[in-house]
Amino acid sequence: MNIVVQRGDSLWKYSQLFDLPLQLLIDSNPNMQTEALQIGQIIRIPGYWLDYYTVAAGDTLWSITNQTNTDLDQIIHLNVITNPQTLTIGQTLLLPRRVTELLITWSKPYSFETMQADLSKLIAIYPFIVQEIIGYSVMGKPLYALSIGQGEKQVGMNAAIHANEWITAPTVLRFLNEYALAITNGKSLRGLAMLPFYLQTTLALVPMVNPDGVDLVINGAPSEEPYRSNVLKINNGSNQFNGWKANIRGVDLNKQFPALWEQDAVKGPQQPAPRDYSGTAPLTEPEVIALAKWTEDNQFVHVLAFHTQGKVIYWGFEQLEPPESEAIAAEFARVSGYVPIRSIDSTAGYKDWFIMKWRKPGFTIELGQGVNPLPLTQIDEIYEAAAGIMLAALYE
The missing domain is CATH 3.40.630.10 (Zn peptidases)
Structure with missing residues (x-):
């Protein structure tokens, strides 16, 4: 979430306002002069995203905070509201939302x-x-x-x-x-x-x-040449790559490090293969x-x-x-x-x-x-x- 620096703002103030460790704010804004924030400067607030609320008849800041379960001081700061008593019907307010759920899911193969x-x-x-x-x-x-x-x-x-x-x-x-x-x-x-x-x-x-x-195993042979022809040749013409461990050139990447490589290289295939080929060096x-x-x-x-x-x-x-x-x-x-x-x-x-x-x-x-x-x-x-x-x- 990005916010705009106002007069009197500091990272310490943001730390208190958004209940975040000060170090996270410093690390989220690595090119910033932390001791002297500039009015109008954009600051990134980690762990939050921005939502929007359209003011309706009868709304007040206090009723909006209750309806949306947001913090009053955060809303006032984000929207630079000069008179909290007066809101305009149809006005759009920025609402800070703390992220409380995981972003990484696993509903499908991970390409x-x-x-x-x-x-x-x-x-x-x-x-x-x-x-x-x-x-x-x-x-x-x-x-x-x-x-x-x-x-x-x-x-x-x-x-x-x-x-x-x-x-x-x-x-x-x-x-x-x-x-x-x-x-x-x-x-x-x-x-x-x-x-x-x-x-x-x-x-x-x-x-x-x-x-x-990874994409070869999940999606099958790529459309690009010469990669498509090469992997199909290595895989004996089959477009089923579940047994493939190597990279796209048929080299097993975990048999490529200089740790008794010479001993390893003579054990497996001597040419590109779905697995266990150590490469030429x-x-x-x-x-x-x-x-x-x-x-x-x-x-x-x-x-x-x-x-x-x-x-x-x-x-x-x-x-x-x-x-x-x-x-x-x-x-x-x-x-x-x-x-x-x-x-x-x-x-x-x-x-x-x-x-x-x-x-x-x-x-x-x-x-x-x-x-x-x-x-x-x-x-x-x-x-x-x-x-x-x-x-x-x-x-x-």
């Missing part, structure tokens, strides 16, 4: 287009969430990274690196939505107040690493290059990569993980009911690379149970486990 629409809604309501484009997919789709919080402690997460594991994208974005909603409404999550986490920790998230692959695909650079540009204390399926938490790699990894994995297991497993016969994954390069905790979270792509009927259960793990990642 890149659906995610873009959700991101637009999230940023509009919660402008303290920072969005950036860290690269582009093979087909030119932007790879979005989001961050929330102001703390020196940085936690990195990513999802939907495998195409038929697209259900992880709305799962992690739902948590981001719930986190922002809790902060702006002064609520807790699982008994924990969220504002201290916001001030102490920065959560950074790439919700859909493989948008081309590590870090050849634009999606992986972008994710790796984003990781290198930040100082993450630990990272989480969300996959499906199995209800397990992988936390080790070649015994290179630090001692604290086991304790963190145990906490993730406690809040989710998932099984912590130190390692499996897997190399060249994102978690593997992070552990190997920085000797810091890295985790692969396998959400849900069954055959990918998991059905939306599982998502509520999946979300409960994922939300517990994501919350724990902020305090561990």
Whole structure:
């Protein structure tokens, strides 16, 4: 919600008027001179949207506040009403509405287009969430990274690196939505107040690493060439892509990292395939290059990569993980009911690379149970486990 600065206004006044932490107002208006607001300047108020009310015969400001369940002082401020005693029939009043419901829903498969629409809604309501484009997919789709919080402690997460594991994208974005909603409404999550986490920790998230692959699984072969002909050839002519994990070029993005890549490359297919092809070398695909650079540009204390399926938490790699990894994995297991497993016969994954390069905790979270792509009927259960793990990642 945008409002216009009036004489005598300050961010502290807005904080009191709209019952919001001052830091959220500062972060929602990053290019603003906070000490000297200019009359007529536009200020973004997070966690609110604007509604409209047409004055009818007999209306007063007091009756309107009762009818619409809005705050009188907020209405007066938004509408610059000089005489609260006098309203004109037909006059339009701006009404502030605090957002109290989640914006992220999951009524249909979660395509890149659906995610873009959700991101637009999230940023509009919660402008303290920072969005950036860290690269582009093979087909030119932007790879979005989001961050929330102001703390020196940085936690990195990513999802939907495998195409038929697209259900992880709305799962992690739902948590981001719930986190922002809790902060702006002064609520807790699982008994924990969220504002201290916001001030102490920065959560950074790439919700859909493989948008081309996700759209391939959900929508079928693209119309653009040469992508259409290539994926149909790789998929033996079938337009059914439920088993597809790779990017649009048939490279498995979670087998592209320089963590014993040479060992991994000889195990799977030696040419583009729906899954398990490691590519001709590590870090050849634009999606992986972008994710790796984003990781290198930040100082993450630990990272989480969300996959499906199995209800397990992988936390080790070649015994290179630090001692604290086991304790963190145990906490993730406690809040989710998932099984912590130190390692499996897997190399060249994102978690593997992070552990190997920085000797810091890295985790692969396998959400849900069954055959990918998991059905939306599982998502509520999946979300409960994922939300517990994501919350724990902020305090561990």
